[in-house]
Amino acid sequence: MVIDKDYYNTILCQAFSPCGKFLFAGDIQGNISVFNLDKIIDPPDEQDIQYRKAKWKFDSKTYQVCSLLSTDSFLINGGIGEINGWDWKAVTGESKTPKVAWNIQIPTNRDVLEKTDVNVLKLDPTKNHLYAGCGDNNIYVFSLEDGKLVRTLTGHTDFIHWLHILGNQMVSASEDGNVKLWDLREKNAHSQIVPHKNDKLARPNLGKWIGTVTVNEDWLVCGGGPRLSLWHLRSLDVATIFPLSDNGIHVTNIYEDRIMAGGTAPYFYQFSYSGDVYAEIPSSSSTIYSAIVQETPKVLCTAGSSFKIDICTNFNYRDQILTLY
Secondary structure, eight states: OOOOHHHOOOOOEEEOOOSSEEEEEHHHTSEEEEEEEHHHSSSTTTOOOOGGOOSSEEEOSSOOOOEEEEEESSEEEEOOOOEEEEEEHHHHHOOOOOSSSSEOOOOTTTTSSSSBEEEEEEEETTTTEEEEETTTEEEEETTTTTTOOEOOOOEOOOOOOEEETTTTTTEEEEHHHHEEEEEEEEESSSEEGGGGGGGTTOOOOTOOOEEEEEOOSEEEEEESSSSOOOETTTTTEEEEOOSSSOOEEEEEEEEEEEEEESSSEEEEEEEEEEEEEEEEEEEESSSSEEEEEEETTEEEEESSSEEEEEEESSSEEEEEEEEEE
């Protein structure tokens, strides 16, 4: 039986296990739910809805699960003021009380009583460094060898929404309305774009915040209060403004020939680089906060302001709906 508070749950983040067999979903109640993707994508009995429910869930040991990251060795979750690492054997073994392998406390300002949210986690695999974008405007860099703070990246004036790392480059998106570009070998951002100052992108009624940013070798896509837009990475000029007039954007992805995006609309969108609509996939959430893609097995999972997760195996329409309960 689903009680009322469960109906009003929200999924903030998702992650796949390295083996590709498990999907993890973190929610605002502090739980991490585990789904068996093998049984979901290729169920023994297509009429058996039990496979579409979380196989089990466990307490993240944080007030809420703001972010999840999958590495070769650990499932890592960011909460309020701390980061926990979980050994894969512990969280894929159906234990409802797995033990935390390690814990990192986010530095606190003595003048601030409240602990900060860890909104996004990213890994620099070349140095085994963990990057945490937080609600205190800072990006903290920790060594996964010993958990020590390596350095703190400053420059944003409001909380960090998203980070994306590609090689030695990182981009960050913030509530302050700026997208900053970083060289991971340096302490300061070397460039930035400010979408809300572009008259064609600005939407004052939605605000200046940037909720998400993604890059590949040639392109940058971002959105939030300002319109979803594609930028030339080298020139930092706008190339495409996508036809989403009233939607705040919380998630983006560049996948092959597609720009993927979701936010404050019950659809997950896919566009060509020039702005043509490839797909509008119905969402179980009125606002999408998380969208992740896996190659093997090939699957797209979207989630947000609901206790449901939408599954797409061909990326053009919704195949199944999973539920936490």
